[in-house]
Amino acid sequence: MGNAHPTKIMPKTPRIKIPQSVRKYVYQRDNYQCQSCGKTKQETKLNIDHIIPLATGGSNDISNLQTLCSQCNQVKKHHFDSRFKRRYQ
Numbered sequence: 001m002g003n004a005h006p007t008k009i010m011p012k013t014p015r016i017k018i019p020q021s022v023r024k025y026v027y028q029r030d031n032y033q034c035q036s037c038g039k040t041k042q043e044t045k046l047n048i049d050h051i052i053p054l055a056t057g058g059s060n061d062i063s064n065l066q067t068l069c070s071q072c073n074q075v076k077k078h079h080f081d082s083r084f085k086r087r088y089q
């Protein structure tokens, strides 16, 4: 079967599942705190977020990942703009 050597070049970053070890690394680096509102995992549910969304060319690299609570994650999804982006660069 022709599947052994995938040579397709994707214009967008593929949406891969973030490995558990990487998620743990990001949570630890961010002190298990939402990087927007500062809530901890005791206060809210934390998620791994792509700082620059994959759809706009962001990567799956650790430097593009941050801890956000589910609330801030939702807000960001609906209000992503350059001002918000600048806060994280």
Ligand SMILES: [Zn+2]
Binding pocket: 034, 035, 036, 037, 038, 039, 068, 069, 070, 071, 072, 073
């Ligand atoms: Zn938050």
